[in-house]
Amino acid sequence: MPKFVLDGKEIEFEQGQTIIQAAKKSGITIPHFCWHESLSISGNCRVCLVEIEKMPKLAIACSTLAAEGMVVYSESDKALSARNAVMEFELINHPLDCPICDEAGECKLQDYAYSHGSGESRFNEEKIHKDKRVPLGPLVMFDGDRCISCSRCIRFCDEIAKDPQLTFIKRGDRITIVTYPGKELDNPYSMNVTDICPVGALTSRDFRFKARVWELSSTKSICNGCSRGCNINLEVRNNQVLRLTPRQNEDVNSFWMCDHGRVNTYKFINAEDRVDSPYLRRGGTLTRSGWDEAFAAASSELKSYSKNEIAFIGSSFATCEDNFLLSKFATQIIGTKHMDFMPHFDSGFGDNFLRKGDTAPNSLGAKTVGIFPGKGGLDLEGIIKSVKDGQIKAVFLMEDNLIALRPELKEIFSKLDLFIVHSSNFNETTEIADIVFPASTYAEKHGTIVNFEGRVQRLRPAVATFDVDRALEGMSLSRWDKFGTKFDSWAEGNKRDARSSWRILAGLSGAMGHKYRYGTAEEVFMDIAKSISAFNGLDYEVIGELGAKLKLDSVSKPAIA
Amino acid sequence: MALKRRKKDLTFLEKIYIPEIAKGLALTFKNMLKPKFTMQYPEEKFIPPPSYRGRPVLVMENNGVERCVACGLCSRVCPPLAIEVQAAETEREKERYPIKFEINMLRCIFCGLCEEVCPEEAIVMSKDYELAFTNRGDALYGKDKLLTPVNQLQDRIDFLRNYK
Numbered sequence: 001m002p003k004f005v006l007d008g009k010e011i012e013f014e015q016g017q018t019i020i021q022a023a024k025k026s027g028i029t030i031p032h033f034c035w036h037e038s039l040s041i042s043g044n045c046r047v048c049l050v051e052i053e054k055m056p057k058l059a060i061a062c063s064t065l066a067a068e069g070m071v072v073y074s075e076s077d078k079a080l081s082a083r084n085a086v087m088e089f090e091l092i093n094h095p096l097d098c099p100i101c102d103e104a105g106e107c108k109l110q111d112y113a114y115s116h117g118s119g120e121s122r123f124n125e126e127k128i129h130k131d132k133r134v135p136l137g138p139l140v141m142f143d144g145d146r147c148i149s150c151s152r153c154i155r156f157c158d159e160i161a162k163d164p165q166l167t168f169i170k171r172g173d174r175i176t177i178v179t180y181p182g183k184e185l186d187n188p189y190s191m192n193v194t195d196i197c198p199v200g201a202l203t204s205r206d207f208r209f210k211a212r213v214w215e216l217s218s219t220k221s222i223c224n225g226c227s228r229g230c231n232i233n234l235e236v237r238n239n240q241v242l243r244l245t246p247r248q249n250e251d252v253n254s255f256w257m258c259d260h261g262r263v264n265t266y267k268f269i270n271a272e273d274r275v276d277s278p279y280l281r282r283g284g285t286l287t288r289s290g291w292d293e294a295f296a297a298a299s300s301e302l303k304s305y306s307k308n309e310i311a312f313i314g315s316s317f318a319t320c321e322d323n324f325l326l327s328k329f330a331t332q333i334i335g336t337k338h339m340d341f342m343p344h345f346d347s348g349f350g351d352n353f354l355r356k357g358d359t360a361p362n363s364l365g366a367k368t369v370g371i372f373p374g375k376g377g378l379d380l381e382g383i384i385k386s387v388k389d390g391q392i393k394a395v396f397l398m399e400d401n402l403i404a405l406r407p408e409l410k411e412i413f414s415k416l417d418l419f420i421v422h423s424s425n426f427n428e429t430t431e432i433a434d435i436v437f438p439a440s441t442y443a444e445k446h447g448t449i450v451n452f453e454g455r456v457q458r459l460r461p462a463v464a465t466f467d468v469d470r471a472l473e474g475m476s477l478s479r480w481d482k483f484g485t486k487f488d489s490w491a492e493g494n495k496r497d498a499r500s501s502w503r504i505l506a507g508l509s510g511a512m513g514h515k516y517r518y519g520t521a522e523e524v525f526m527d528i529a530k531s532i533s534a535f536n537g538l539d540y541e542v543i544g545e546l547g548a549k550l551k552l553d554s555v556s557k558p559a560i561a
Numbered sequence: 562m563a564l565k566r567r568k569k570d571l572t573f574l575e576k577i578y579i580p581e582i583a584k585g586l587a588l589t590f591k592n593m594l595k596p597k598f599t600m601q602y603p604e605e606k607f608i609p610p611p612s613y614r615g616r617p618v619l620v621m622e623n624n625g626v627e628r629c630v631a632c633g634l635c636s637r638v639c640p641p642l643a644i645e646v647q648a649a650e651t652e653r654e655k656e657r658y659p660i661k662f663e664i665n666m667l668r669c670i671f672c673g674l675c676e677e678v679c680p681e682e683a684i685v686m687s688k689d690y691e692l693a694f695t696n697r698g699d700a701l702y703g704k705d706k707l708l709t710p711v712n713q714l715q716d717r718i719d720f721l722r723n724y725k
């Protein structure tokens with residue numbers, strides 16, 4: 001491999017790589033605003049100026065190709081003074097907005113002003129003012145004063161979202177960003193520009209002013225908006241999810257996520273209508289009960305039906321662990337063959353970038369760990385028909401709002417003698433349920449889900465419940481979580497008495513006289529890895545932060561992939 | 562057991578004590594005529610100088626609006642985590658304001674760092690030192706108790722401009 005020298009260190013590069021790319025691969029970041037790994041090179045911000053031996057002038061590292069034997073200095077006096085000068089130039093018209101700017105704390109301009117700025121301005125004239133608070137689209141707000149004209153947002157729309165919506169107008173120090181006439185910034189990926197904008201010129205209208213970024217704890221998780229399974233960070237304060245941000249994974253979503261995933265998949269976690277303890281229907285209304293009481297009731301009810309009168313519906317929203325235990329519970333303890341899960345397919349949602357038509361995150365996982373009808377057993381449509389006929393008298397449904405998706409089922413399922421439901425929120429389905437168990441959401445548990453191409457990825461708890469304690473579970477802690485006491489209104493927030501579905505099932509099987517000896521989700525997964533060939537050789541360590549591929553040739557491809 | 566001898570035996574005058582009593586009384590009478598420092602609190606109140614750090618308060622402009630823009634820096638710097646700020650959007654030119662601002666006076670240690678860090682000169686140490694509560698809830702000072710008209714705080718603000 002050819003090599004060049006950067007600040008006295010030998011750096012290997014591939015033919016065609018620029019200095020900044022090669023440096024980044026070896027772990028050295030040369031300061032930059034406009035350059036972005038996944039976008040074309042623009043070279044307009046000039047912060048990445050470096051000194052190169054035998055070159056008459058400084059060159060920008062983002063567009064200068066690395067060459068064999070090149071000697072580059074990014075920290076020499078000449079390079080540093082150029083960088084300081086560029087910073088001074090960037091700050092001439094930049095407002096002192098940090099106290100009211102949402103980007104503060106994760107702003108490149110702030111960071112470089114701190115590391116390269118002189119600390120005071122030599123500019124005595126009036127700063128140029130541009131439009132502030134301009135809604136560019138339904139989800140993105142623009143502040144013209146703060147824009148440093150790096151063009152990242154324009155390049156993102158052109159090159160990644162493939163929907164040119166933004167452009168520069170005017171020139172020199174009056175340059176600013178607008179949408180094309182008659183257009184809005186409303187492509188399905190528009191909010192990614194708020195992540196890549198190096199300053200606070202583009203901010204999320206969904207997250208605006210909700211919190212300062214340094215108050216949030218961040219947990220590596222997976223979006224549950226569709227079967228792509230984009231890697232995300234769950235950002236939480238006071239036990240409330242306040243925003244989701246994409247997390248880089250070149251095999252799944254690169255740096256991006258879609259707006260649907262970003263704004264529509266976390267609000268139910270914080271909602272007021274969460275199921276906060278087990279509920280039993282008494283005299284027609286759902287009433288709170290304790291766990292042991294609910295387990296005893298469910299167990300004695302289930303025992304009063306023959307195995308062919310009971311059907312199980314798993315969930316493409318629940319984890320592999322949850323579905324695995326449901327399948328075990330159905331086949332080993334109840335002994336029924338009637339088992340399936342509900343597909344969630346929206347042909348209007350999929351596109352040829354990230355979004356997939358299968359809008360549930362774990363259809364493939366549910367199927368792979370055993371949620372399918374046994375030999376001669378009923379599938380979903382068969383179950384529905386038999387409920388209608390009265391042959392199936394009891395249904396056990398895990399984490400799916402069946403009735404919302406298919407309202408016509410309300411009448412049919414109301415006829416059931418026993419309808420047990422695991423649900424995180426009260427909804428159309430819990431309305432007709434006889435026993436409701438409070439299920440943890442994807443943000444409150446450990447577990448794994450399998451995306452459309454068979455990549456198994458990990459969920460981690462970011463929101464504490466009675467079941468997962470923030471400190472004991474090793475969850476990420478903000479400073480508020482760490483030092484709060486029970487007397488502080490900002491610590492721990494609203495904690496609910498919810499449990500992971502696999503733990504509910506383990507408790508229920510205990511009440512039915514059959515003990516599953518799982519202490520943690522990881523132990524359930526170890527059992528999956530042992531007993532299901534596609535998962536052989538995997539464990540939580542191997543899956544890690546970026547996921548691992550299942551050996552899927554041993555699994556039949558699901559019909560809805 | 563041998564008697565321990567004093568370094569120096571008392572003289573006769575010292576032994577009769579009378580001159581010493583007279584000396585003591587002289588000091589007493591001298592001070593009776595000097596100006597007094599003791600105050601009859603709470604009938605009389607101590608008004609501290611501008612350098613005094615009483616409880617932190619929020620500066621309210623003459624139009625009744627707080628200066629604070631809810632940047633959260635005071636909350637971040639506060640060593641005992643006494644300050645909770647929740648921002649929200651307003652139509653005013655400075656688009657951000659604190660919809661909730663709470664100082665837990667049981668946590669506050671009167672260090673004055675909040676005042677020092679504030680970019681808007683919006684939180685300052687007042688002269689109020691009368692803080693007593695009978696339950697934890699009363700110690701949470703919200704915006705209603707914190708907002709103080711700017712003219713009542715002017716001497717502290719002038720002091721800060723001179724010495725900060």
Ligand code: SF4
Binds near residue numbers: 146151153201
């Ligand atoms: S709005 Fe942000 S991303 Fe777009 S040009 Fe301005 S600074 Fe760059």
Ligand code: SF4
Binds near residue numbers: 223224253257
């Ligand atoms: S593409 Fe799918 S997984 Fe990715 S962010 Fe959107 S909804 Fe979530």
Ligand code: SF4
Binds near residue numbers: 641664668673
């Ligand atoms: S004076 Fe010190 S302890 Fe009290 S609120 Fe301000 S920063 Fe916190």
Ligand code: SF4
Binds near residue numbers: 632634635646683
């Ligand atoms: S530092 Fe000043 S402006 Fe910022 S939140 Fe505190 S009081 Fe308000």
